[in-house]
Amino acid sequence: MSERTRRIDHLLQEEVSAVIAREVHDPRIGFVTITSVETTPDLRHATVYASIIGDDQQRKATLEALGRAMPFVRHHLGSLRLKRIPQLHLREDDSAQRSTRVMQLLEQVEAELEGGASRAAEPVAEVPELPNPRALGDPGEGAHDEAPLPAGYRRRVDRVSLRKARRRRGR
Numbered sequence: 001m002s003e004r005t006r007r008i009d010h011l012l013q014e015e016v017s018a019v020i021a022r023e024v025h026d027p028r029i030g031f032v033t034i035t036s037v038e039t040t041p042d043l044r045h046a047t048v049y050a051s052i053i054g055d056d057q058q059r060k061a062t063l064e065a066l067g068r069a070m071p072f073v074r075h076h077l078g079s080l081r082l083k084r085i086p087q088l089h090l091r092e093d094d095s096a097q098r099s100t101r102v103m104q105l106l107e108q109v110e111a112e113l114e115g116g117a118s119r120a121a122e123p124v125a126e127v128p129e130l131p132n133p134r135a136l137g138d139p140g141e142g143a144h145d146e147a148p149l150p151a152g153y154r155r156r157v158d159r160v161s162l163r164k165a166r167r168r169r170g171r
Contacts, residue, residue: 028065046086
């Protein structure tokens with residue numbers, strides 16, 4: 001992978017995340033994080049990996065809604081001024097679930113080593129579902145607002161706008 005492709009992958013990851021957060025208003029889309037983007041060298045296709053939090057049904061609904069939103073996202077990527085905007089292909093990134101499963105297996109092995117054969121017969125529990133942010137009181141609209149500006153910057157902006165207003169009034 002060339003340095004240019006790597007930079008384009010990173011740029012696409014940031015822009016796809018921003019478009020999904022700000023422009024896509026589908027209620028089926030839950031808590032989604034774009035983990036990576038892999039672009040082919042000819043920039044015709046890009047695979048977008050998304051990590052989705054929720055149970056199986058929520059993940060499937062979110063993945064389907066995101067798949068339907070990819071042409072809309074691609075249209076908004078036209079402002080990047082690339083020679084070619086790639087076709088976006090969505091894949092679910094299940095690395096969070098796999099890492100949780102590995103941690104549980106490691107804890108089970110540790111418990112077996114400490115507890116002996118008595119705990120060896122216990123089956124490994126299923127991977128617990130990650131919490132759903134919407135159920136925890138996610139504010140929804142406006143949750144992705146920009147951070148407030150530093151106080152000094154606001155004062156400068158206020159002074160500039162005052163100067164402009166005075167000029168308009170003829171002072």
